[in-house]
Amino acid sequence: MSVRVRYAPSPTGLQHxxxxxxxxxxxxxxxxxxxxxxxRIEDTDQQRFSEEALKDLYETLDWFGxxxxxxxxxxxxCGPYIQSHRFDIYxxxxxxxxxxxxxxxxxxxxxxxxxxxEKQEQEKSSYKGYDRHCRDLTAAQQEEMKRENxxxxxxxxxxxxxxxxxxxxxxxEITRKNSDINPDPVLMKSDGxxxxxxxxxxxxxxxxxxxxxxxxxxxxxGPLHVLLYRAFGWDPPxxxxxxMVMGKDGQKLSKRHGSTAVREFREQGYLSEAMINYISLLxxxxxxxxEFFTLQxxxxxxxxxxxxxxPGVFDYKKLEWFNGQYIRMKDARQLKEMLIPYLVHDxxxxxPPSPQQLEILDQxxxxxxxxxxxxxxxSEMTRFLFCDxxxxxxxxxxxxxxxxxxxxxxxSSSLKLLEPLDDDSVDRLEQEFREFxxxxxxxxxxxxxxxxxxxxxxxISPPLFESxxxxxxxxxxxxxxxxxxxxxxxxxxxxx
RNA sequence: GUCUCCUUCGUCUAGUGGUUAGGACACCGGGUUUUCAUCCCGGCAACAGGGGUUCGACUCCCCUAGGAGAUGCCA
Numbered sequence: 001m002s003v004r005v006r007y008a009p010s011p012t013g014l015q016h017x018x019x020x021x022x023x024x025x026x027x028x029x030x031x032x033x034x035x036x037x038x039x040r041i042e043d044t045d046q047q048r049f050s051e052e053a054l055k056d057l058y059e060t061l062d063w064f065g066x067x068x069x070x071x072x073x074x075x076x077x078c079g080p081y082i083q084s085h086r087f088d089i090y091x092x093x094x095x096x097x098x099x100x101x102x103x104x105x106x107x108x109x110x111x112x113x114x115x116x117x118e119k120q121e122q123e124k125s126s127y128k129g130y131d132r133h134c135r136d137l138t139a140a141q142q143e144e145m146k147r148e149n150x151x152x153x154x155x156x157x158x159x160x161x162x163x164x165x166x167x168x169x170x171x172x173e174i175t176r177k178n179s180d181i182n183p184d185p186v187l188m189k190s191d192g193x194x195x196x197x198x199x200x201x202x203x204x205x206x207x208x209x210x211x212x213x214x215x216x217x218x219x220x221x222g223p224l225h226v227l228l229y230r231a232f233g234w235d236p237p238x239x240x241x242x243x244m245v246m247g248k249d250g251q252k253l254s255k256r257h258g259s260t261a262v263r264e265f266r267e268q269g270y271l272s273e274a275m276i277n278y279i280s281l282l283x284x285x286x287x288x289x290x291e292f293f294t295l296q297x298x299x300x301x302x303x304x305x306x307x308x309x310x311p312g313v314f315d316y317k318k319l320e321w322f323n324g325q326y327i328r329m330k331d332a333r334q335l336k337e338m339l340i341p342y343l344v345h346d347x348x349x350x351x352p353p354s355p356q357q358l359e360i361l362d363q364x365x366x367x368x369x370x371x372x373x374x375x376x377x378x379s380e381m382t383r384f385l386f387c388d389x390x391x392x393x394x395x396x397x398x399x400x401x402x403x404x405x406x407x408x409x410x411x412s413s414s415l416k417l418l419e420p421l422d423d424d425s426v427d428r429l430e431q432e433f434r435e436f437x438x439x440x441x442x443x444x445x446x447x448x449x450x451x452x453x454x455x456x457x458x459x460i461s462p463p464l465f466e467s468x469x470x471x472x473x474x475x476x477x478x479x480x481x482x483x484x485x486x487x488x489x490x491x492x493x494x495x496x
Numbered sequence: 497g498u499c500u501c502c503u504u505c506g507u508c509u510a511g512u513g514g515u516u517a518g519g520a521c522a523c524c525g526g527g528u529u530u531u532c533a534u535c536c537c538g539g540c541a542a543c544a545g546g547g548g549u550u551c552g553a554c555u556c557c558c559c560u561a562g563g564a565g566a567u568g569c570c571a
Contacts, residue, residue, distance in 0.1 A: 176500070191569080216565070311565090312507090
């Protein structure tokens with residue numbers, strides 16, 4: 001029987017790392033085993049449903065290149081793939097459970113439920129959850145309850161004794177006493193929508209899902225789901241509970257720890273390849289030497305038995321390192337195209353960029369490609385090439401062991417050396433400066449640093465002579481002159 | 497509280513009875529270099545603890561400790 005797996009997100013928020021990891025593993029397992037990957041939208045929570053979240057889901061999968069074989073957008077034999085479109089199906093199956101005596105209606109109000117819970121809390125009772133008030137009501141009692149609350153929920157009758165177990169590919173056998181399972185979980189809400197438990201079991205069965213790969217936070221409801229399968233007379237699929245993704249403090253990864261939404265990473269300039277690569281290594285590994293993988297390679301090499309049991313901490317630093325690696329691997333032309341939106345967004349270049357700006361960017365590529373960690377970094381790194389910058393304050397210009405006066409001298413001399421800037425080679429220019437330093441007995445750094453600050457506005461910049469060349473002689477010289485003015489002013493202030 | 501699961505360097509991990517316990521990120525040195533970055537070299541650093549089993553345990557079993565997750569008309 002061929003493998004059929006699914007990713008079944010709930011469109012209540014932006015796609016986050018944890019969800020995407022689950023999606024990826026399911027997808028990779030399907031591909032590596034020649035099976036099918038199915039997308040199912042679990043929108044049974046009408047309160048929390050968000051149109052934007054749904055859109056974000058498609059965009060995210062698309063960005064990663066994770067394509068589904070069956071799903072809302074591509075169709076398939078087991079549709080519809082949106083749970084809200086399967087409303088009637090759940091009604092039907094809930095009815096079956098009711099008829100077979102595996103489930104019952106419950107008219108308890110939210111108020112009563114909270115009262116029950118509060119009481120349990122006060123008494124520090126070890127018994128938690130629903131008190132099964134409606135489980136064995138007489139017909140007369142039912143009538144009475146109906147008057148109080150006309151919209152009942154449907155609850156599953158969990159056996160009072162015995163235990164239920166299931167086998168997990170990673171964990172092995174997991175057993176839970178039935179008395180420890182959430183007493184009679186709601187299957188059908190009062191608004192007629194199913195809860196996750198019902199919808200998930202019904203759909204996975206109807207869609208002929210063979211393996212369920214989901215996060216370990218679902219382990220506790222495993223036995224409950226198995227009970228449901230049995231109530232229907234079905235065989236449960238194979239389970240594989242994936243290790244959770246944690247933050248640095250060991251707690252479930254959340255906004256507290258940093259970005260969690262894929263969209264945020266994307267906006268910051270993370271590459272899809274880098275994220276795929278990093279995420280694939282979250283709880284999975286290939287061997288002890290290889291850690292670079294393309295999606296295509298993963299589709300081939302991925303295997304369930306290399307998944308780790310223990311939860312993993314999401315390491316932002318390593319992701320960033322991967323991103324830098326992938327940026328450096330990128331074709332320069334391609335990378336350039338990817339950078340433009342960031343430059344436009346930060347108003348470093350026009351929208352669309354002018355031919356001159358594109359030309360400059362083109363030539364700047366070799367200078368910035370090995371310096372970028374995130375695409376986002378490009379604006380700060382290249383702003384001085386495209387925009388006017390304020391003359392740096394004198395203090396920033398003066399290198400160690402120099403003062404305003406000597407720095408101004410240095411810059412003035414540099415001005416002359418830079419006369420042939422436009423038509424001279426970078427190497428030759430550098431040679432000139434080296435000779436100048438030897439002649440004057442100044443350190444090369446003491447000359448280049450004030451120049452760098454004058455021209456780029458920062459002590460950190462791409463290589464100086466290349467930068468000057470890109471900037472053009474005119475702007476370069478005028479920035480140096482502006483810097484000299486700053487220094488002269490400072491000199492005067494000191495004299496006074 | 498109760499239940500379930502987990503436990504190799506700070507982090508991600510390799511390892512399936514005999515290894516100087518390997519790699520990567522981070523960190524710290526050093527080199528290349530006009531700054532930054534890249535790149536190269538080197539260093540630091542781990543089998544949670546205690547019992548067994550065994551000629552021999554990181555590897556198998558038990559206990560303890562620690563961590564996490566679940567305990568909803570959310571998924």
